[in-house]
Amino acid sequence: MKNLIELRKKLAAKKDEMRALITTAQTEKRGFTEEEESKFSGMENEARAMEDEIKLEERAQQLAMSSAGTKRTPDDLQHESEFRSFGDMIKTYRENPHDERLKEYREMAMSNNTTGGIFVPPQFSAQLFEVTPETAIVRPRALVIPADENSPDASITFPALDQGAGSNMYGGVEVNWIGEGDDKPETSAKFKDLNLTPHEVAGHIVVTDKLLRNSSAINTIVTRLFRGAISAAEDDAFLYGNGVSKPTGAINSPASVTLPRKTAGTITYIDIVGMLAKAKLGGDLVWSASQSILPQLLTMKDEAGNLIFQPNIANRMTGTLLGYPIRFSENSPILGEASDLVLTDYGYYVIKDGAGIFIQASEHPLFKQNKTIIKAFWNVDGKPWLNGPLKLKNGYEVSPFVKLGIPQP
Template sequence: MDVVERPALDGARANDRDMGFGQFVRTGTVMEMKAFTGVTGAEGGYAVPREIDAAIDRLLVSTSPIRSIANVVKVGSAGYRKLVTSGGTPSGWATEAGARPTTASPVFQEIAPPSGELYANPSASQAMLDDAAFDVEEWLAGEIAAEFARAEGQAFVNGNGVNRPKGFLTGPVTAEADAVRAFGTMQYLASGAAGDFAANPDARLIDLVHSLRAPYRQGACFVMNAATLARIRKFKTADGAFVWQPGLSQAQPQTLLGYPVVEAEDMPDIAANSLSVAFGNFRLGYLIAERSETAILRDPYSNKPFVSFYANKRIGGAVMNAEAIKVMKFSAS
């Protein structure tokens, strides 16, 4: 007798969302996991599965603007170091049979981006987690990404380097050109007036663009907040043309003097001596070093009937090439 395999009724179908990480989030059921502390699973946390970690990274890129334009590297420990050469290897000319004296060697500088533990601790009631229609993974990724994006966005711009990244606006700045200023010091151009643009503000922006040497201008962009951008979008040249150019399609970015603009709300508003406009190649100028995994610990005991999800990631950042980023200082000189 032939046996006919009938499809299961809707109520008997296996719910894929109750498997794997979703089951762990809802009930704390043991799943395949990695020890966070290197001792035992019970004493630490568990690495987030690849799917949800990727979701967090995608959300961070879309909401943390500096991350989307900087150089992001994955590291395995907090002791990350990067070597940068300052200056080149001198060369010389000689005749066919002339002597070739020894030339100077390049000078190395060590970059050690300060880092800290970035964490989020969202909670949900157990009743919410038990609801089969609730997408636990999407909620968790969104909560963590929103908090991480807010905190790291502020740190990449204004972080003081104490248990967190060092922002690119918190380092030393000077009006000296590339060839004479100290390594790690960023150059600023004055706007011409304290807390405002001077006459011909479009000319000041052009000066800012061309203070960046040609190799760095390939891939450069402006960085400013929305209030500053609103002012600049109204600027016109002497012949009445706007310096701001809208994109011709959704895929083509809107440009300022031919370069894309990134809105970063943590950039300061225009005020006396503020560094409210940055222009540079952040891929070459700013380094973000982070652990490749986000760790998460499920805590159903501390705040019953709520379940807390403690997530953390070690992340660091610092300027690695001060020649690749220029800023405008709103001062007379």
């Protein structure tokens, strides 16, 4: 029998290499070079081969267990060497905390200064962060820097273009046409340090002990609930966070611009057109909105009398607004408040992942109720790449982060 833990570690390491290639290209705002494309394709083939090997080994171990007809224990040499699912891991952690399979993950948690919990291996934690552009707004569209293997929670600092006074949208870089024999003018880019330090964030869920005994059910339910909660919590922080022990939200950052609405408590076609005019075009813009604006949005018409928003109601109310996708967020302020509608390009937002996910399970607070509290915690930070709006050559100001405000007094 092969060691599934080691096989999955190798697969996770290979995927980290693939992510590093993608991150490098994204950071440099370019696609893959021919050499990188070839290298990435090779790693993809290796990763698929590893996944196939893992699946075969899982089947082999399950067959060995069923053939024996007896329940395996940690002392048995043929004891299953890896957890079948996230639910199986939680169930084991709660019912048999001294299971030998937990030892390594507990040590990994301690090496990250986490006590009383265990590290969730990549094959399971990836499920919790497996969000799509339909289920999360920011993470699938932002530049994500993965956690460093040796010091995952260490701060990272890199240069960001300075759009401050006396600068331009290229951070002070100027291009000049030079006549023959003329001196080349000196120019230098203006940068400011962008520092990202992963902050700890935690969520918890209460489950009955009866449910906890069913590893298949707990895997399905807990994974789904935690994934939704993580997605919502991160979106809220990446959009509206104040930067105090949490990410700096794009909408509340100095890089955003606010367009005052024409009429209090109302969103008009003119407001939407005005927001688009203030947005930095050319990227992957997306609208995010409060569900409370739907009555106005669904009945809004342009000057020719055409409905401007006709969503696919059968597919989670997806659709486009002035050509750009729109997503409805539970975190958005209610109709009439600032930011009930925003237009953003998260290619200008940077996320730094830290250590985690870790889990803890405790029955003590709810022991008499036969319930267990499951806590998941991880570390992450995020900030806009810009420190101010962008100024075009003609002086017109735009931003990748535009919010609809309240009327001017």
